[in-house]
Amino acid sequence: MFYPTAGQFKTSYQADHALFPVRQDAILLGVIAVLAFVVFPLTANEFTFRALLIPVLIYSLAALGLNILTGYAGQLSLGTGAFMGVGAYACYKLVSIFPEMNIVVAIALSGFFSAAIGVIFGLPSLRIKGFYLAIATLAAQFFLVWLFQKWGWLYNYNASGAIQVPNIDLFGITVAGPRATAVAQYYFVLCTVCVITLFAINITRGRIGRMWKAVRDMDIAAELVGINLMRAKLTAFFVSSYIVGIAGALFVFLWRGAAEANLFDIPLSFRVLFIAIIGGLGSVLGNYLGAILIVALPVIISTVPEAFGLPIGSATVEHLNVMIIGALIITFLIVEPHGLARFWAVIREKFILWPFPH
Amino acid sequence: MKTLLKTAILSSALALGAGFAGPAAAQDDSIYIPNLSYRTGPFAATGTPLMNGQRDYITLLNERDGGLNGVKLVYDECETGYNTEKGVECYEKTKANAVVTQPWSTGITLQVLPKSNVDEIPILAPGYGFSPMADGKVFQWAYNPPSSYWDGASMILNNLSDGNLDNLKGKKIALLHLDHPFGKEPIPLLEALAAKHGFTFLPIPVGLTEMQNQSAQWLQIRRERPDFVVMWGWGAMNAGAITEAVKTKYPMDQFVGVWWSGHDGDLKLVGEAGKGYRSISWSVPNSESPLMQDIKKHVVDAGKSLINQGEGEFDSVFYQRGLMISAILVEGIKEAQEQFDVRAPSPEQLRWGLENINLDEARLKELGAEGMLVPFKTSCADHTGHGGGWMLQWDGAKFVKASDLLMPDRTEIEPLEAAKAKEYADANAPWPINEECSM
Numbered sequence: 001m002f003y004p005t006a007g008q009f010k011t012s013y014q015a016d017h018a019l020f021p022v023r024q025d026a027i028l029l030g031v032i033a034v035l036a037f038v039v040f041p042l043t044a045n046e047f048t049f050r051a052l053l054i055p056v057l058i059y060s061l062a063a064l065g066l067n068i069l070t071g072y073a074g075q076l077s078l079g080t081g082a083f084m085g086v087g088a089y090a091c092y093k094l095v096s097i098f099p100e101m102n103i104v105v106a107i108a109l110s111g112f113f114s115a116a117i118g119v120i121f122g123l124p125s126l127r128i129k130g131f132y133l134a135i136a137t138l139a140a141q142f143f144l145v146w147l148f149q150k151w152g153w154l155y156n157y158n159a160s161g162a163i164q165v166p167n168i169d170l171f172g173i174t175v176a177g178p179r180a181t182a183v184a185q186y187y188f189v190l191c192t193v194c195v196i197t198l199f200a201i202n203i204t205r206g207r208i209g210r211m212w213k214a215v216r217d218m219d220i221a222a223e224l225v226g227i228n229l230m231r232a233k234l235t236a237f238f239v240s241s242y243i244v245g246i247a248g249a250l251f252v253f254l255w256r257g258a259a260e261a262n263l264f265d266i267p268l269s270f271r272v273l274f275i276a277i278i279g280g281l282g283s284v285l286g287n288y289l290g291a292i293l294i295v296a297l298p299v300i301i302s303t304v305p306e307a308f309g310l311p312i313g314s315a316t317v318e319h320l321n322v323m324i325i326g327a328l329i330i331t332f333l334i335v336e337p338h339g340l341a342r343f344w345a346v347i348r349e350k351f352i353l354w355p356f357p358h
Numbered sequence: 359m360k361t362l363l364k365t366a367i368l369s370s371a372l373a374l375g376a377g378f379a380g381p382a383a384a385q386d387d388s389i390y391i392p393n394l395s396y397r398t399g400p401f402a403a404t405g406t407p408l409m410n411g412q413r414d415y416i417t418l419l420n421e422r423d424g425g426l427n428g429v430k431l432v433y434d435e436c437e438t439g440y441n442t443e444k445g446v447e448c449y450e451k452t453k454a455n456a457v458v459t460q461p462w463s464t465g466i467t468l469q470v471l472p473k474s475n476v477d478e479i480p481i482l483a484p485g486y487g488f489s490p491m492a493d494g495k496v497f498q499w500a501y502n503p504p505s506s507y508w509d510g511a512s513m514i515l516n517n518l519s520d521g522n523l524d525n526l527k528g529k530k531i532a533l534l535h536l537d538h539p540f541g542k543e544p545i546p547l548l549e550a551l552a553a554k555h556g557f558t559f560l561p562i563p564v565g566l567t568e569m570q571n572q573s574a575q576w577l578q579i580r581r582e583r584p585d586f587v588v589m590w591g592w593g594a595m596n597a598g599a600i601t602e603a604v605k606t607k608y609p610m611d612q613f614v615g616v617w618w619s620g621h622d623g624d625l626k627l628v629g630e631a632g633k634g635y636r637s638i639s640w641s642v643p644n645s646e647s648p649l650m651q652d653i654k655k656h657v658v659d660a661g662k663s664l665i666n667q668g669e670g671e672f673d674s675v676f677y678q679r680g681l682m683i684s685a686i687l688v689e690g691i692k693e694a695q696e697q698f699d700v701r702a703p704s705p706e707q708l709r710w711g712l713e714n715i716n717l718d719e720a721r722l723k724e725l726g727a728e729g730m731l732v733p734f735k736t737s738c739a740d741h742t743g744h745g746g747g748w749m750l751q752w753d754g755a756k757f758v759k760a761s762d763l764l765m766p767d768r769t770e771i772e773p774l775e776a777a778k779a780k781e782y783a784d785a786n787a788p789w790p791i792n793e794e795c796s797m
Contacts (some may be wrong), residue, residue, distance in 0.1 A: 047454075051447040149537065149563075156785075159546045159778060160488070160539040162468055166786055178472030178786065256446065258469050260539055262566055263442070299447060302437075314437040315397035 003351040019201065022352075036190060041183055049182035051299050054255050056291045057186075057193045058247055063275040063287035064200055065243030070273075071281035072204055073236030074216030075125050079137035080244055080272040082144035085264030086114035087245025088252040089154045092163045095253075096156055103168045103176060107192070107253070111245040117144070118241020125233050129219075141266055148261035155261075162260040165253050176253045185254045192250060196243055201284050203239065212236050213282075244272075278329055280339025289340035293332070298325055388430040389691060389702050391416065392452035393460045399439035400569065401593030404621050404676060405462070409435065410665045411680015412460075414657045419688065421656045426688060429701045440593070442466050449473075457708045458482050458687060464540035467500075472786055474499035479705045480712055482690070484683045485510075485617055485640060489543055489771075492742035493779040494713065495792045501712045503686055504734040504745035505640045508775070509766035510616050511544040511588070513747050514638050515551060517764055518586055518614065526557040532584035534575060534591065534599055537563035541590045544616075547774060548588075554770075560584060569595040576602040589615040597624040600632055610634035610752075617641075617747070622674040625752045633754045640732045640747040642759050643678040648726030653681065675750065675757050682731045689715050713738050732763065738795035744768060 003024050010016040020026040040053060066080045090113035094106040121140040125133050148154060155163050167177035174180045175188045203209055214222035215232045223229050252259045271294065279290025298321050305312040312320075336343040350357065393412060396405040416433040425431055436448035445466030449459060459474075459481045461467045467487040474481050474497075481500040483491070489506040491497045505513075519525040533548060535541030545561055552559035560582060562575050572595075579587060587608065591599055596619045603613055611634040620637025644650065650672075657663045658672060665671040694703035694711030703711060716735045722728050734745030744766060751760035783789040 045454075047447075047450040050450045159542065160464075160468060161542050162465075162539055164468070164472065164785060167788065178476055179788075256443070256469065257472060260442075260465060262538060265567070303451070313397075314395065314435040318398050318437040318439065 003348065003354075005352055041186060044186075046182045049186050050255070052296050054182070054186055054189050056288075056296050057189045058250050058255055059272065059275055059295045060287045060291040061193050061196060061250065062244055062247035062272045063279060063290055064197065064284060065240045065245075065247060066272050067276045067279075067281060067283070067287055068200065068204065068212075068243065069236050069240035070276060071283065072209060072216060073212035073233065073240075074219075075122070075233060075236060076130060076134040077137040077240075078134050078266070078269050078273065079121060079140040079144070081264045081266060081268030082141045083114045083118055083241050083244040084248025084251055084268065084272075085144060085148055085261070086117050086241075087111060087248030088259060088264070089148060089163065090114065090245070091249035091253060092165075093154065095166065095168065099166075103170050103253070107246055107249045110249045111242040114245025114248065115238045115242040118237045118244070119234055122234055122237030122241075125237070126230055138266075141269055145261055145265050148264065160260070162258050163252065164258045165256075168253070176257075178257060180254075189250055189254050192246065196246065197284060200243065204284065208235060216282075274329075278332060278339055280341030280343075283339070283341035285344065286339050286341030289344065293328065293340065294325070297328070301325075387701065388432045389426070389457055390432045390434065390452075390455040391458060391460075391687065392434045392436060392448075392456045394438045394445050394448045394452075394462045394466060395435040396438050396440045396462065397435075398437060399441065400566075401440040403623060404593050404596065404618065405440065407621075407623075407665070407671050407674055407676040408680040408683070410663065410671065411677045411682075412684045413680075414653055414663050414665070414677075415681045415684035415688070417657050417662050418653050421660070421662065422652060426691060427695055427701070429695075431688070431691075438463070438466065440465075442469055445469065453477055453479055457691070457703065457705050460687075461487070464488070464543065465538060468539055471497070471500055475790055478709075480709045482687055482712065484686055486540065488782075489547075490775045490779040490782060492740060492744070492775055494737070494739045494741040495795045496779040496783050496789070497741060498790070498792045499709060501690075501736065501741045503715065503736055503741070503743040504717075504732050505747055505766070506742050506744075507543040507590075507616065508547045508771045509742070509744055510638050510747065511547050512551075512766035512771055513764040514588055514614050514616075515548075516767060517638070517749055517761060523551065523555040523557075523767070526555055528556065528558075529585040530558040530560060530582065532560040532562055532579060532582065532587045534562045534564065534572075534579070534587055534589045536569070536590060536592055536595050537565045538592075540592060540618075544588075544590060546778065547771060550774060551770060564591070564595055564599075569593065570598045572598050572602045575599075576606050576608070579608065580606055585612065587613045589613070589619045591615065591619045596621055597627055600624050600628055600635065603635075604628045604631045611636070614638065614749075617679075620750055620757060621676055622670070622757065625757075630754045632752050635752045636749050636760060637752075637757070638747045638764070639675065639679075639750045639757075640745060641675070641679040641682045642730055642748060642750065643673060643675050643757070644727075644730050645673045645678075647728065647730060649681070649730070650678070650726075652726065673756065678730060682727065685725060685727065685731070686715065686717065689717055689721075712736065713741070715743070738792070 005022055008023055062084055069075050069077050087110045091106050091110035094101060094109060124136040155161055165177050167174055167179045173184050175184050211227050211232045214227055219229060275290035275294050278293060279286030301321050301324055302317050305317055395409040413433055416431045419426055420431055436452055438444040438448055440463050442465040446469050449470050456479055459470055459479050461470055461483060464486055467483050483502045485505060487502045489508040491500040491502045492506050515523055548559050562578055564572055564575055589599055610632060613635055615637040617639045620639055625632045671677050690708060690712040693714045694707040697710060698707045713736055718733045722731060732745035732747055734743030736743045746763050746765040748759050748763060749761035750757040
């Protein structure tokens with residue numbers, strides 16, 4: 001119906017390898033981009049920015065990082081929250097040591113810190129696999145959160161043990177700290193997420209991505225065809241932790257404004273892992289769909305009774321919320337065990353074949 | 359599949375509509391008071407009675423007096439579960455019409471505090487939040503009456519040392535605290551006092567995940583044998599600590615909690631064995647007072663309250679403290695109404711009101727709450743009021759007042775407050791300082 005692909009002939013290899021071989025995909029993405037860059041900023045209020053749009057983007061980015069490691073390279077990790085913390089604390093220290101540093105540079109650099117830590121904790125993956133590796137990354141999770149609490153230098157010896165984001169300007173516009181407007185923060189996050197997504201799509205389509213997929217599908221076979229397992233796994237840890245670290249820096253600097261070590265504890269890791277799993281392991285789109293389901297939907301549901309004037313207490317709404325989200329997660333996973341990205345792929349397929357299904 | 363798809367599209371359209379509609383516009387004849395409550399999660403046991411108290415006081419005013427000077431008070435809760443992320447979400451959701459922010463967690467307070475200068479909505483954090491908020495010149499929009507955490511720590515030490523901190527020389531004082539911004543609050547002051555008066559200070563953190571199993575912490579207490587254990591606990595941590603203390607037979611009369619660690623429900627778990635446990639408090643329950651009788655008549659018996667009557671929540675410290683917290687807020691609103699001669703004061707006007715609260719004994723008597731709250735007075739420079747507090751002691755069945763009004767040692771606290779407030783302002787530059795206030 002919406003996806004007639006008849007008549008779209010590929011006459012060169014380049015056309016066949018394009019990012020969007022089907023024209024309608026490009027149009028759909030264009031519509032979403034217009035929504036994200038023009039329509040939302042014009043219509044959304046501050047609550048929508050701060051509680052829906054910005055968190056969805058940041059969580060998607062974190063899930064994208066995890067997805068590269070778990071979905072593409074097949075290395076299960078439970079340390080995402082802690083790696084986000086490394087990015088956030090690194091960015092905080094960079095900004096407080098070099099106050100003149102451009103925030104974009106600080107965030108880009110902080111990713112390297114978490115990438116380095118990620119590679120160190122990725123070393124066990126060379127010997128252990130699957131659930132055993134998950135336990136090793138769990139150790140990273142506990143160790144790093146403990147470090148965030150105990151190492152006073154990291155939070156500049158603040159009495160509360162929390163890090164506070166100062167006001168930071170970028171080209172004359174305040175983008176971080178209490179004086180930043182929600183629109184400025186939204187655009188900053190949106191641009192960062194777009195750039196990294198583009199990078200992630202291309203790296204997963206290319207040589208390195210194929211290497212990771214080979215390792216994921218069967219590492220012995222991959223080794224036999226000449227793939228260097230150590231390089232494949234460690235690059236996966238590096239790229240994944242880099243993206244996760246950037247997500248962590250954005251998480252604190254462009255959204256929360258302040259953070260204590262507990263924030264990066266295991267519930268955050270699980271949350272990101274759920275987004276990646278429900279969205280679909282081994283896909284880029286899935287991270288966004290998963291984040292919308294896990295991050296945005298509870299917020300939306302909690303505004304429904306008020307919008308319709310239903311007399312339900314806020315605590316009851318919270319309980320209902322947990323139940324509805326839980327039921328939805330189970331429903332989606334039963335309908336499509338491979339996640340929301342696969343669910344969309346099935347729908348798209350149906351659109352392409354319509355009105356002549358097999 | 360098709361119906362599922364339809365439902366999905368329909369519900370997402372609905373959701374988008376709801377997300378962008380924004381909150382309804384404020385009415386002229388009402389004052390919107392949001393509260394970032396928590397009736398769910400690991401802190402629900404201690405949060406619920408407080409929220410019930412806050413809610414019931416507002417209900418009483420609406421039912422008995424038809425609001426405040428004829429203006430209806432609209433009390434609204436937004437559930438945070440003591441989670442800072444949800445707290446900020448609630449703040450954004452309610453701030454459009456709110457005259458005040460009641461963040462209800464030190465973590466959430468720290469998050470919204472930097473925004474207070476930009477959004478210009480007063481933060482009211484009675485008995486919690488960041489202690490240096492007392493400095494009204496720096497924290498123009500934040501209030502923590504009637505006593506800050508540092509006041510509390512100072513009062514506890516004054517009481518333990520019989521009024522002279524030098525008596526503590528050579529003693530060992532452990533601070534069993536929640537490893538969270540709230541629990542870490544008293545540490546700077548206690549460290550400074552320990553260095554000055556020659557006692558040993560031993561912080562023992564309890565992580566959020568180990569609140570209900572504190573065997574490691576109590577093993578450390580048994581090994582170190584501190585002379586006193588001071589507790590900065592909240593939620594499930596209090597019950598855990600008190601049961602562990604009973605199990606390890608730590609002498610209860612050497613165990614003192616902050617006001618948030620004096621919850622009837624936690625002590626009822628151990629009953630007689632908890633006898634002697636003390637908690638500093640700036641409010642005292644008095645179910646016989648005229649205010650409580652009115653609450654009973656107009657709210658509880660009328661079936662408008664959410665309290666659990668079978669469990670004796672009506673008589674509990676926390677429920678009645680919740681009432682007092684709303685009383686402080688309403689007093690601020692009343693001051694603003696009278697000063698600016700408006701029905702519904704703006705946040706800016708309420709800020710003036712909160713700076714000019716004068717809840718002295720006469721005024722408390724007028725409210726029918728004599729002796730239920732420490733008398734205090736705020737000013738432009740003093741956002742806390744420093745009303746002091748009483749020791750409440752568990753007698754095996756309930757908390758009873760066990761001391762005269764204790765006062766914090768302000769000369770010890772003030773320099774630290776000023777230093778930390780300045781540090782905060784510098785770290786968050788540009789931070790406006792109100793130089794018009796005089797001390």
